[in-house]
Amino acid sequence: FPHHENEIAQSEAFTKKPLAKIWMHVGMVTINGEKMSKSLGNYITIPQLLEKFDPKVFRFFIAGLHYRSRVDFNEKAMAQAAKGLGKWNSFIQGLLAVSGEGENKQVKEIISSAREGFVAAMDEDFNLPNAWAQLHEFESKTNSLISAGKISKRDAENIIAFLKELNEIFGFFEFGKRDEKLPEELMALIEQRELYRKKKDFAQADKIRKDLAANGIELLDTPCGVKWKKV
Template sequence: MKIYNTMTRKKEEFIPIEQGKVKMYVCGPTVYNYFHIGNARTFLFFDVVRRYFEFRGFEVIYVKNITDIDDRLIEQSIKENIPVSEIAKKYTEAYYEDIQALEIQKPTHQSKATEYIDEMIALIQDLENKGFAYEKNGDVYFSVEKFKDYGKLSGKKMEDLKAGARVEENLNKRNPADFTLWKKAKPDEPNWKSPWGKGRPGWHTECVVMSKKLLGETFDIHAGAVDLIFPHHENEIAQAEAISNKPLAHFWMHGGFLNISGEKMSKSLDNFFLTRDVLKKYDTEAIRFFFLSKHYRSPIDFNEDILKESVQALKNFYSVLKDVKYLPSMNENPEYTDAQIKLKKQFNEAMDDDFNTAKAIAVLFEIAKVLRSTNDLKYAHLLNELGKVLGFFSNLEEKLKSSLDDVSEELILLLIRYRSQFKKDKNWKMADAIREDLKKIGIQLKDTPEGTVWEIIK
């Protein structure tokens, strides 16, 4: 299995630290608002990474944090005029709701920043004692000059950083590139007691503390979206490695951005889409298909027309599964034929190559095609098995069934029987009228050699 490592800018063979185990950490949301569709892309993709590792027999320890104390929560609290803790609670709950709606599996550890304040203070003290951090007027900063590898992930040089740094209002910093470890609380702001007075931890520290506690000093994969490379991940490396002298993570994975009409999504451009709003209009699977049909490191343009295409494309899978009358409960562990094993291998090869989900989806279409022509239900099972790795086909049994109550179904069958008589009498006018009227209320009739069947259309 090969994974692109941002640290080396190359695809590298993935070798877990501990055989059969993958320890991964993904930077989660800051709960100051509902999360947007760009966040959804990242969360969704790493959910697939996790599923794939498990599919390949790894035990995955997956940590995802929730940042529930941050400047942005404080700002939002003023805006909504409710306490910071309420903001955190409200948007954490919303986050869980949206994640569930996206059919993203729960990580093995979902840790919150505020539960690790003591550990963060201890870490900052340690950094101070070792000369990597300094206190000024109640704030504590990390001195980037003291950490010689600073910039190794983002490829930035200290000189460039200095030159590029904007005029800093913060005169407490010795070097403009120094970053905040501990921030002094203003009156009325949430705060915790510390050796430097009342304040709160900086964002970059929480991930270091949580990953160390839950995964150890060095783990396999640290991930997030590209914008986290600098400064967030760079700063994590600085803190963690300054103390441990060991690499924080073996692999650094970063997902590409989601753009709107070619531009980055931002509030100032008013091109902001919340995940929950998109979910109101589009099925979660269509959203998933839309994301996974492109490689995770490429930027992707969010576009409703393409989302609609995704809906169409997915119908392919469902219609063939319906047509062959597949039931997920049948054939728990079928013996695959050579041809089926070959397709499965193709799927694995695609995923092994830095999670090439676009190629993997193409294999799914190939399976659907063969399923259609052979009617061999083992292909249906294979489609289901591999589709699930990408997070598709949850509640498949449910979706393959009609979603009508018994009476409605009886009524439709009754109409079909009348229509059959009209057809027999060559009363096309009446037969067509029934079909047209049913279509208007969302029921599509199809005359097949085996008789008339119906399905619900949207």
């Protein structure tokens, strides 16, 4: 069936203008493994989607897929996307909290390598899964430096500047500094854990870490002291 030719013929006859220069064929959308269709009654509209999910989470979900691949939409996948985006935004919050002087040349090398890898992947037929592999490697290397206390405020600013470049494409990262505080009882647990660590009672310290993790609080032991983030 000459679909493209028919679309061109009727559209250009009506508008007297070229219809399109490029045709992009995308994969089919399924829902919970089944074809999404009105006859099956298993479809979801965009307004319905946005009532239930943050649009940035949906954007993050789509951004992890190759446009040619089949997309299976389901709540589990959206929950994973929400968790993934949350980790990136927590990463940004960690960068915003970095202090210290100096500049680490390794940071610029990591950023440059990530940028080159990202561009190369996108030049390969918009290979987003590969592009994200480059970004996850970048995030992992950067987090290792943060944990080791080897980045300064200037380094953090350079990393954030790169993430803002990416956000011009994706539009889902959040850069506003959160004024988050933990309940007093959780802060008391963190302080108690530090006392156990100083006494080398690591069994009790690990128990508190697990208790906090059960409450959605992850602890990061760094050369600059213990830090926490919500997960």
